[in-house]
Every structure is written in structure tokens, then in C-alpha cells.
Amino acid sequence: MIHTAIESLEAIIVDLPTIRPHKLAMHTMQNQTLVILRIRCADGIEGIGEATTIGGLSYGNESPDSIKTNLDRHFAPLLVGQDACNINAAMQRLDRVIKGNTFARSAVETALLDAQGKRLGLPVSELLGGRVRDSLEVAWTLASGDTVKDIAEAEHMLEIRRHRIFKLKIGAGEVSKDLAHVIAIKKALGDRASVRVDVNQAWDEGVAIRACQILGDNGIDLIEQPISRNNRAGQVRLNLRSPAPIMADESIECVEDAFNLARDGAAPVFALKIAKNGGPRAVLRTASIAEAAGIGLYGGTMLEGSVGTLASAHAFITLNKLAWDTELFGPLLLTEEIVSNPLQYHDFQLHVPALPGLGLELDEERLAHFRRK
Ligand SMILES: O=C(O)C[C@H]1C=CC(=O)O1
Numbered sequence: 001m002i003h004t005a006i007e008s009l010e011a012i013i014v015d016l017p018t019i020r021p022h023k024l025a026m027h028t029m030q031n032q033t034l035v036i037l038r039i040r041c042a043d044g045i046e047g048i049g050e051a052t053t054i055g056g057l058s059y060g061n062e063s064p065d066s067i068k069t070n071l072d073r074h075f076a077p078l079l080v081g082q083d084a085c086n087i088n089a090a091m092q093r094l095d096r097v098i099k100g101n102t103f104a105r106s107a108v109e110t111a112l113l114d115a116q117g118k119r120l121g122l123p124v125s126e127l128l129g130g131r132v133r134d135s136l137e138v139a140w141t142l143a144s145g146d147t148v149k150d151i152a153e154a155e156h157m158l159e160i161r162r163h164r165i166f167k168l169k170i171g172a173g174e175v176s177k178d179l180a181h182v183i184a185i186k187k188a189l190g191d192r193a194s195v196r197v198d199v200n201q202a203w204d205e206g207v208a209i210r211a212c213q214i215l216g217d218n219g220i221d222l223i224e225q226p227i228s229r230n231n232r233a234g235q236v237r238l239n240l241r242s243p244a245p246i247m248a249d250e251s252i253e254c255v256e257d258a259f260n261l262a263r264d265g266a267a268p269v270f271a272l273k274i275a276k277n278g279g280p281r282a283v284l285r286t287a288s289i290a291e292a293a294g295i296g297l298y299g300g301t302m303l304e305g306s307v308g309t310l311a312s313a314h315a316f317i318t319l320n321k322l323a324w325d326t327e328l329f330g331p332l333l334l335t336e337e338i339v340s341n342p343l344q345y346h347d348f349q350l351h352v353p354a355l356p357g358l359g360l361e362l363d364e365e366r367l368a369h370f371r372r373k
């Protein structure tokens, strides 16, 4: 029985400027490219989703262009005419025909949840079983590439009470310079902040063994993805030696990766990302695996704009415990908005609206202005 059919999918590439260059081990972002998905339904309701990557194909297997092509050519024909109200049936139909493509899948799952929430008058968090909090603590990434600038940026964030957890992007430079950069920032901030690093797979195991020891000895709270996702045995060995906990990020490209990492004992903390699991419901499956294995949770981001950020937040506020908080600051890295009601950040937290669906409206004029022609 079809309640209301999916009528169309529209994938829109949007290019937005960033407040400053954002330097990661594998790429320096000068701007950000979002893929916004609109799913229109026969009852007149529209759901919005987002699939956003970092630096084209430099981070993972999908790019904005591949996501749009795959949504247009492969996802849309499978979904048009299907029941928009039955999200299980729609996602299982995709599972039968499409491998991988978790970013595109996440946009679809998000848009269907947004539409269903608007239809029923319920926030997405309530469709996911119910929120247990209304806000989430949010970390900020210091990635200007300059120690003095990073310290000034952190001081400003503490002062305006927006962030007190800082993640430093390292791995691009010489290891000794990177370590000196991190130690200088931790010294400047002291106990006023939690300082963590993200190496984005840049080190080999030998380097990582030494560097993790130094980071742990200097008060760094968490070390994210120090070595390649492909070196699983190395991750297990490193995990046994590092004095500071290791977080798996790139290692998780799907829910099954999360299971295998948990089974192997490869990391005591998982970064949860809707895009890398296939949506807000899919990421909760990874969270369940972690919870069953005693692994700590962190609410991660692919530096999405407001749509993807809020979709992540609706999933994360349903969790019992986020021991390492979140990094849902994506919209704050952008100088422009494409929604008419920007996200609310204050007192170190992102506040999640209790409005139907995601609780966002697209600003049509701004979307028209920033969409790729
Ligand atoms: O975690 C990543 O690797 C990607 C992203 C998240 C925060 C940030 O600054 O970059």
C-alpha cells in the first residue's frame, strides 16, 4: 500500500566560502561544496538531505560530482513511485541494487526522515525513538596552519563561550614540528580546554608509536586516526601501546567496519558520521555496536552545512552517552547560509530545534545564488 509516493529527487551542488583556509593532512580547504538533496512527495511535502565530502575525492570514495551523478542516475529511478512514508522499504530497495555510496544514501535517508517528520508534525529525533537531551557540546577545529593564530582563535572561542574542546589537524608537516605545535597550544590553554589531534591517517605505525607516547605525556586527550585505515593489525598494536585513547574515523566507512573494529579491539573510541554509515538511522547501528563493545562515542562531522549538521544532531541527541561530545561546527566554518533559520550555538552547545522534521527551511534566494550553474 502506498501512502504517498516519492515524485522526484533533485541533487544540487552548492559552493560556499569558508571563514579561512582549513588545513587537513591530505587537503587544504579554501571553500566547501555541499550536495543538497530535495525529495518531493505526492502530498506536497518536501524532505531535505545533504551529502558533503571534504576536498573532492581527497578524503574518501565519493565526491560532490559522483554523489550528484549517482543520485540522479541510480538512486532516483529506484525511489520515484515508492512510498515516501516507508523508510525501511525505501532503504532496503536501495540496498538490493546499490553497493556502498553511503554519502548519497545518507542524503536520501535524511530527506525521507525530514519529509516524514514534517508530515507527522514530529522532529526527526522523535522518529528515531526520542531525544534524551536538547543540545550537544561542540568542539572546534584549529586548522589555520599557524600556531600563534590557532592559539588566538582558541582564546576567542573560550572568551565567547562557544567552544572549550579543540581538535588540531596535524600530519601534513614534519612530525617534530607538528608535535611542537600541539604542545605549544596545550601549554597555552592548560586545563581550560580539552586538546585533541586528528592525524587523518598520515603517519606510519613506527612514527605513530613514538608520537602517540609524546602526545599522551603532554596532556593530549584523544588521538584521531593516526595511521591508515588499511593497516588494521597496526591499529590494534598501536591501541595497546598509546597512553592516550585512539579514535577510529576513516577506519569506519560502513556499519560493518565498525563491527570489525570492535571485534579486533582496534580503538576505544568511534567517530560517528551519518555520511559514512548511510544516514541518521544507519549511524545509530554503529553506535549500538560501540555501546555493546564498551567503546566510547564521539559525534563526528564531514564539515556539512546546516542540513547535514542538524541531521547528525537529531541522531546524536537520542544517544544515552556521548563520552567525547561532538564536533558539529560545520556551518560555523562557512561565511554564507542557505537556510533561513541558522543553527543556534551558545554556551558551548548546539541547540537542536524541536520543530517538525529537521526543523530547517531552505532559503530559496540564497540557494539559487550559490548553486553551481
Ligand atoms: O574528522 C575529519 O577527519 C574531518 C573533519 C571533521 C572536523 C574537521 O575539522 O575535519
Ligand SMILES: [Mn+2]
Residues within 6 Å of the ligand: 198, 200, 224, 225, 249, 250
Ligand atoms: Mn577525522
